[in-house]
Amino acid sequence: RKEVEQDPGPFNVPEGATVAFNCTYSNSASQSFFWYRQDCRKEPKLLMSVYSSGNEDGRFTAQLNRASQYISLLIRDSKLSDSATYLCVVKGDSSYKLIFGSGTRLLVRP
Amino acid sequence: GAVVSQHPSWVICKSGTSVKIECRSLDFQATTMFWYRQFPKQSLMLMATSNEGSKATYEQGVEKDKFLINHASLTLSTLTVTSAHPEDSSFYICSARAASGGYQETQYFGPGTRLLVL
Numbered sequence: 001r002k003e004v005e006q007d008p009g010p011f012n013v014p015e016g017a018t019v020a021f022n023c024t025y026s027n028s029a030s031q032s033f034f035w036y037r038q039d040c041r042k043e044p045k046l047l048m049s050v051y052s053s054g055n056e057d058g059r060f061t062a063q064l065n066r067a068s069q070y071i072s073l074l075i076r077d078s079k080l081s082d083s084a085t086y087l088c089v090v091k092g093d094s095s096y097k098l099i100f101g102s103g104t105r106l107l108v109r110p
Numbered sequence: 111g112a113v114v115s116q117h118p119s120w121v122i123c124k125s126g127t128s129v130k131i132e133c134r135s136l137d138f139q140a141t142t143m144f145w146y147r148q149f150p151k152q153s154l155m156l157m158a159t160s161n162e163g164s165k166a167t168y169e170q171g172v173e174k175d176k177f178l179i180n181h182a183s184l185t186l187s188t189l190t191v192t193s194a195h196p197e198d199s200s201f202y203i204c205s206a207r208a209a210s211g212g213y214q215e216t217q218y219f220g221p222g223t224r225l226l227v228l
Contacts, residue, residue: 004153041201041222041224042221042222043203043219043220043221043222044154044203044219045219046216087153087154096142096144096159096207096217097144097156097159098144098156098205098217099156100146100153100154100155101153102152102153103153
């Protein structure tokens, strides 16, 4: 079983749509959680950290369910510029190592 | 924000040659740098963790004699792919973790180096 699992997609949605991505992780001792965005042939860029209480940044909302070992990202009012691959990332319990999911690809069409 | 650079951004080489990739933290000191590899349509896979002044820690399955890492200063780590073969063709990305201050929890990624071995 992969340490971090994501639906690869692609999710093909119209502009203005709301889309949700899910992610599960296997190590219950994981401490920190993130969503990164990666554009084609570019490095990943931090989109937002994910906190137990849930957090929102503009059109983006991230939630964490530790009991289910499940992380989600909700994007509201999708823009064309949101088209990218979204990576679910987990940091382990006692190291700085980041474990990346394989990513979920989003395509926002006009 | 913190900036990490990589050089070169892309390289094409013949099979059997060695390629060195540099990773620099431009405006902060990085005690720890990480080297990742990403094959097409796959996730980033951590290859090794590089600590300034000490030997790198390699992930399982990564040959330390093939992927030589040197972290000689707080702003520079290098990855040398020795005797490169076509299967080493990949996107190599480094990240750096700041030594102190408010950046401590965040890793900052370099723009990546695309390696093609013919």
